[in-house]
Amino acid sequence: MKKLTVLYACGVMLCLNTALLAGITTYNLDVFTQNGDYYDDPALDIYMEVLSADTTSVRFDFYNNSTLDSSAVSHIYFYEDLFQSLRSIENGEGVSFSEGANPSNLPAANLLTEIALDEPSYVISADSPAPFNGINSGQSLGIILDLKAGYTYENVISAFDNRQMFVGARIISLPDGSSEAAAAIPEPATVVLLAIGSFALLRKPKNK
Numbered sequence: 001m002k003k004l005t006v007l008y009a010c011g012v013m014l015c016l017n018t019a020l021l022a023g024i025t026t027y028n029l030d031v032f033t034q035n036g037d038y039y040d041d042p043a044l045d046i047y048m049e050v051l052s053a054d055t056t057s058v059r060f061d062f063y064n065n066s067t068l069d070s071s072a073v074s075h076i077y078f079y080e081d082l083f084q085s086l087r088s089i090e091n092g093e094g095v096s097f098s099e100g101a102n103p104s105n106l107p108a109a110n111l112l113t114e115i116a117l118d119e120p121s122y123v124i125s126a127d128s129p130a131p132f133n134g135i136n137s138g139q140s141l142g143i144i145l146d147l148k149a150g151y152t153y154e155n156v157i158s159a160f161d162n163r164q165m166f167v168g169a170r171i172i173s174l175p176d177g178s179s180e181a182a183a184a185i186p187e188p189a190t191v192v193l194l195a196i197g198s199f200a201l202l203r204k205p206k207n208k
Helices: 002-022 153-161 190-200
Strands: 024-028 046-054 057-064 072-079 083-091 097-099 122-126 140-147 166-172 180-184
Touching: 024 153, 046 153, 046 166, 057 072, 072 140, 083 097, 083 122, 122 140
Parallel strands: none
Antiparallel strands: 024 046, 046 057, 057 140, 072 122, 072 166, 083 140, 097 122, 166 180
16 A cells, blocks of 8 residues: 555656646636626636747647536637737637637726736637637637747746736636636646645654
8 A cells, every 4th residue: 555655646746747847837717706606616617728839939728628508718818028929829629719809808807906917918719609619618729929039938937926927718608698707827836735745645654
C-alpha cells in the first residue's frame, strides 16, 4: 500500500511538472453575476487552457463541459496589454466565431473591482444565431494572440496571477433563458497547494 501511495504521489507531481514545462495552464471561467437560477450550478462547467503556441504567440482554448440542458458561450473578452494582434480564431466543430461583438464590453465587468482595466483589447463573438454557433456543451474554441515584442508566455501567466489581465465570457441560453457573465481570475496558489498535497501523500503515518 505504501508503495502504491508513493507511486501515486510521484504520478501527480509528474503530471504537474509536465504541464508546467509544456506551457499549459488551466483556469475555470467562474460566473460572477446572478441573473438567473443557474449562476452557481455545478453542472455549468466552462474552462480555459492557456498554451505557449510558440515563442511569439499564446493560444487560448475554451471548453464547455456543462451537463445542463442548454448553455453556450457567446462572447470572449480579453482585458490586457501584452498582445499586439489577433493571429487566428480556430473554430471547433459546430462553432463559428468572429472578431468584434455587441456588447463591446463584458456585461457587469464593473463588478470585478479587483481588476483595474477599462475597455477590452480583443473581443470575439459567436456568429448569428449565437445560441447555435456559440460554444455549446462538448464544443471548443481556440484563439491565438501575438505577443508584443519582449513579452513571453510566462509574462502572460504572471499577469493573470497578479490580476493585471483577465479573460471574460458571456454565457447565454441557460435552461431558464437567462445569461451570465464569467471571468477567469486565477487563484495563484492552486498549483502550489496541489504540489504540497502530493508531497503530503509521501509522509509515513505515525503509529498509534
